[in-house]
Amino acid sequence: MDGVPPRPGPEDSRALGGAWARFQRHDFPGPSAQLAPFVRRYWIVEWDYDEPYHQLIVPYPHxxxxxxxxxxxxxxxxxxxxVVRVLEGRGRVFGVEFRPGGFRPFLRASVSGLTDLVLPAADVPGLPxxxxxxxxxASVERWLLAAGPEPDPAAEMVAGVVDEVAADPTITRVDxxxxxxxxxxxxxxRLFAEHVGVGPKWVIRRYRLHEATERMERGDAIVWADLAGELGYADQAHFSRDFAALFGEPPTRYARRY
Structure with a gap:
């Protein structure tokens, strides 16, 4: 869960017009100065649903x-x-969102080995x-600090590159x-595989697609072929394919909901 709260599925009226806010509460505390080189933020989600709700979670490089x-x-x-997760009844989840490269000092191995995987923290040798x-x-910070993470100049460099990609919509190509x-x-x-877990092309496409959703949510008039070209795509079909893979629906359907 990253950025704005994740997108619910389009088939449920609770997904429309920000209706999810009636059923969920989100909080995003920041890390201490000691962990700020590694942790972007903490996140807490609480929910209360009478009927199961399918929550669409859109990935970022964290x-x-x-x-x-x-x-x-x-x-x-x-x-x-x-990823789609089912929320039902009352529940709470606490999460730690690491900076790009920030988990490498805990894992002590290439972060690409974790891509698309979920594993017990007990299987990470660097964690107590x-x-x-x-x-x-407080308790999670004490636990993470007990691992003794050391700042990694390469990870810092990669995190800065990811920040640059996120901030500059003109970046569309790896070269x-x-x-x-x-x-x-x-x-x-190699640096992205080692420290982020996905390649620079994936990161660029992810943030350029974020540009697309921001325009939709503002209600901008969009010519899809023109937008695809601005975002670095060869054609509209490639843009639509990548969008559906990340957001779980075609951009035209997403736009209608917003």
Whole structure:
């Protein structure tokens, strides 16, 4: 769960016009100064549904640690596509959202090994055993600090590159990005695999598609073929395919809902 609260499925009226806010509460505490090099933020989601609700979660290039119902934490690698989770009854989830590259000092191995996977935190050698029942910011921070993470200059470099991609909508190609940051394409690809878990092309496409959804949500008039070209796509068909893979529906349907 990243950025704005994740998108619910289009078939449910509770997904329309921000109606999800009547059933969910979100909070995003920030990390301490000690963990800020690694953790982007914490997130807490609470919900109350009389009927099961299918929650669409759109991926970003962040690894998450997730605590559910007082159980042991799980590591969620970067997902290459959207995920749907069912929320029912009353529930609460506490999560840690790592910066791009921020989980590498805990994992102590290539983050690409986690992509599209969920595994117990107990399987990560760099993390101490989780023995607490409460999952709150203070207890989770003490646990993470006990792992003794060390800042990684390469991870910091990669995090800065991801931030640049997110901030600059004119970045649409990997070779352009590599030239801008002074690295070869292959080196950039290796750094992203090692520290982010997905390649720079995926990251660029993800943030350019975010540009598309922002325009839809503002109600901008959109010529789809023109938008696809602005975002670096060869044609509208490739844009629509990538959009559906990430958001779970074609861009035209998404636009109608907003």
């Amino acid at each position: 690894v998450h640690l997730i605590f559910r119902d007082g159980g042991a934490p799980q590591v969620h690698g970067v997902s290459s596509g959207h 055993p989780w023995s607490r029942r409460a999952s709150d910011v 352009e990005l590599a030239a801008r940051v002074g690295a070869g394409v292959r080196r950039l690809q």
